[in-house]
Amino acid sequence: MKENKHKMLSESQNIVWHDGAISRNDREMILDQRGCVVWFTGLSGSGKSTIACALEKKLITLGHLAYVLDGDNIRHNLNSDLGFSPEDRRENVRRIGELAVLFADAGLITVTALISPYRDDRDRVRRKVGQERFIEIFLDVSLDICERRDVKGLYKKVRNGEISDFTGIDAPYEKPLNPEILIDTSRLSVEECVNTIMRYFEKYNILRVP
Amino acid sequence: MKENKHKMLSESQNIVWHDGAISRNDREMILDQRGCVVWFTGLSGSGKSTIACALEKKLITLGHLAYVLDGDNIRHNLNSDLGFSPEDRRENVRRIGELAVLFADAGLITVTALISPYRDDRDRVRRKVGQERFIEIFLDVSLDICERRDVKGLYKKVRNGEISDFTGIDAPYEKPLNPEILIDTSRLSVEECVNTIMRYFEKYNILRVP
Numbered sequence: 001m002k003e004n005k006h007k008m009l010s011e012s013q014n015i016v017w018h019d020g021a022i023s024r025n026d027r028e029m030i031l032d033q034r035g036c037v038v039w040f041t042g043l044s045g046s047g048k049s050t051i052a053c054a055l056e057k058k059l060i061t062l063g064h065l066a067y068v069l070d071g072d073n074i075r076h077n078l079n080s081d082l083g084f085s086p087e088d089r090r091e092n093v094r095r096i097g098e099l100a101v102l103f104a105d106a107g108l109i110t111v112t113a114l115i116s117p118y119r120d121d122r123d124r125v126r127r128k129v130g131q132e133r134f135i136e137i138f139l140d141v142s143l144d145i146c147e148r149r150d151v152k153g154l155y156k157k158v159r160n161g162e163i164s165d166f167t168g169i170d171a172p173y174e175k176p177l178n179p180e181i182l183i184d185t186s187r188l189s190v191e192e193c194v195n196t197i198m199r200y201f202e203k204y205n206i207l208r209v210p
Numbered sequence: 211m212k213e214n215k216h217k218m219l220s221e222s223q224n225i226v227w228h229d230g231a232i233s234r235n236d237r238e239m240i241l242d243q244r245g246c247v248v249w250f251t252g253l254s255g256s257g258k259s260t261i262a263c264a265l266e267k268k269l270i271t272l273g274h275l276a277y278v279l280d281g282d283n284i285r286h287n288l289n290s291d292l293g294f295s296p297e298d299r300r301e302n303v304r305r306i307g308e309l310a311v312l313f314a315d316a317g318l319i320t321v322t323a324l325i326s327p328y329r330d331d332r333d334r335v336r337r338k339v340g341q342e343r344f345i346e347i348f349l350d351v352s353l354d355i356c357e358r359r360d361v362k363g364l365y366k367k368v369r370n371g372e373i374s375d376f377t378g379i380d381a382p383y384e385k386p387l388n389p390e391i392l393i394d395t396s397r398l399s400v401e402e403c404v405n406t407i408m409r410y411f412e413k414y415n416i417l418r419v420p
């Protein structure tokens with residue numbers, strides 16, 4: 001009975017959407033930039049966090065408001081209740097996607113850095129934030145190179161049998177079919193990667209509101 | 211076995227905190243304001259969403275970056291997986307708290323509007339964002355007046371037995387012991403409420419970075 005009543009309250013007619021008088025555009029005018037999601041995807045060790053942070057630094061230096069949502073960091077706060085089962089990993093991506101949509105709505109250049117191995121999960125964020133405001137950046141680096149870098153020492157643990165279900169080894173990674181930007185971080189310096197992204201921003205008027 | 215391996219990967223040594231080169235202060239310099247959490251709490255119908263949105267509008271008009279996290283709205287996206295059981299309600303408050311901490315870290319004047327009936331839940335956010343950046347606003351209006359307003363028609367449903375565990379009727383509301391601001395919205399207009407909060411911002415240098 002109590003369960004039923006909870007259910008009734010959770011029906012959509014009981015959750016009233018409170019429409020704010022303020023739109024994304026009002027915030028974009030203040031910031032003189034477009035709220036958007038810059039979604040890095042790639043294997044562990046492909047350079048997502050490194051380039052995301054370098055991009056954030058470049059943008060902030062130029063006076064733009066950018067913010068990095070790093071998958072590992074968010075596991076310490078919002079997603080601290082999640083583990084590493086397949087369901088929890090998808091929930092991790094879903095929540096960071098929703099978080100990114102809110103940040104973009106707030107007008108920020110929102111930079112996410114997490115493996116996000118499934119195409120469906122990434123495309124859901126694309127649909128939510130809108131095609132023109134979703135910039136998918138695929139860091140296309142071979143597993144071999146990522147493993148040789150092994151920044152976090154995770155590949156070693158996988159090979160020692162301490163970790164399973166690891167993306168690229170015994171869990172799938174679905175490459176983006178049509179990413180806005182594809183970068184091979186084994187061929188470009190961090191600075192060159194950032195410049196490539198900045199040129200994209202210029203071309204598509206992310207850094208100013210007409 | 212697999213379960214164990216998941217567990218091993220979820221151990222904190224496998225989640226590497228990636229420290230950004232950029233601090234909250236860098237973003238605050240760009241925005242010329244202090245990132246903070248303005249946390250409205252009070253019964254359903256006490257005016258949380260209305261005053262939160264009016265405050266956001268006032269701040270945006272003055273060129274400040276503010277963003278409302280409305281409990282009902284967030285249930286449509288980030289918290290769409292949550293129902294109304296006591297555990298889900300606490301998880302709802304926890305996630306919005308973590309969300310608010312991230313928004314404040316990004317430099318925004320972050321305005322939350324949700325009943326948040328438990329003192330513990332609110333105080334956890336206060337500790338996380340820091341005492342000086344947490345502004346708890348208690349909308350102290352009698353149940354009688356909230357029920358007479360019944361903006362969302364929820365009190366009627368409670369009295370008809372369609373909803374149970376409703377804050378203030380058959381679920382507890384723990385008043386803040388020491389809120390930064392206490393407002394009786396039955397005695398002040400929306401504009402007067404906003405002005406009260408703006409005076410607080412002025413006094414505590416929220417709207418400029420020295």
